[in-house]
Amino acid sequence: MAFVETVLAKTPQPLRSLLIKHRELLKFAIVGGICWVITMVVWYGLKWTILATKPVTAQVIAVIVATIVSYVLSREWSFRTRGGRDRHHEAALFFIIAGFAVALTVVPTLFSRYVLHLETPYVSMPTQEVADFIFGGILGTIIQTIFRFWAFRKWVFPQEGARARKGNVSALRPEDSPHVRADDEVA
Template structure:
């Protein structure tokens, strides 16, 4: 039991980030899939154009949700910088769905709803792995570790509040 408690304490920040990232991502997923399907099959836009438009709307929602909820405890490096970088990374993460949708549409000649959504799902899954890694690495940076002088004069140690927020994968 003590092992589970210490593991949770060590990884609690990561666990909470993953849950919040997943919730924001799930809502963005619905916005992306629903919008893409609506634009492709309801409005009649091309499948690639529909995917780009729905991704832009979903990414805007995801940025706001991740910045102000999932990663609110992380350092802000300037909203303009984060926003631009966030969308550049989302543009890169859009490549896998565009490839799978394009292959399904133009190489296989499939134009049905089911194959469209399967192609979207495969591409989005690949893109999501990239986004999870890249957001933490370049957009929502870890808070800098503050230090305080120890009472016994032994030297500088991490500030207790910041240590609790440190990324457990990089904390030793």
């Protein structure tokens, strides 16, 4: 049984119906969470070592690494039944949109550092790190996530049902799932 099927089978109603109805958004959020962790690990790893004087550059590199992971997970899991474009066209659009998302992600960090001067020597190191985390790690991520979900559905993976489902994903459709009773189905 797939991970998603297991979780759905153990989820009580009406939450199960809500999760099934918004499964694409849920999967996108899970991929986003994974990529957020990758971004934070790479960003802080770089900015605390070899890019200590270039935190925005470190953040851009981290987001690029996470974006590559995001493409694979988005195409093969989050939006696996969507398509409508040749793979090379889809990939090009994905990375163009992701490039805009990188810019959106770093804008709050740039604002924090260079407009509000929330960087040393103007503030203490702990204050700088908290500001970087709040502005870049949280606010930047929220802004770019909203943009990416909308843009990916609109331009990269525009056609719902364009690709066949792979594997055993019956729990994603309540009417086909042996784990979802008929009286639990979404109307």
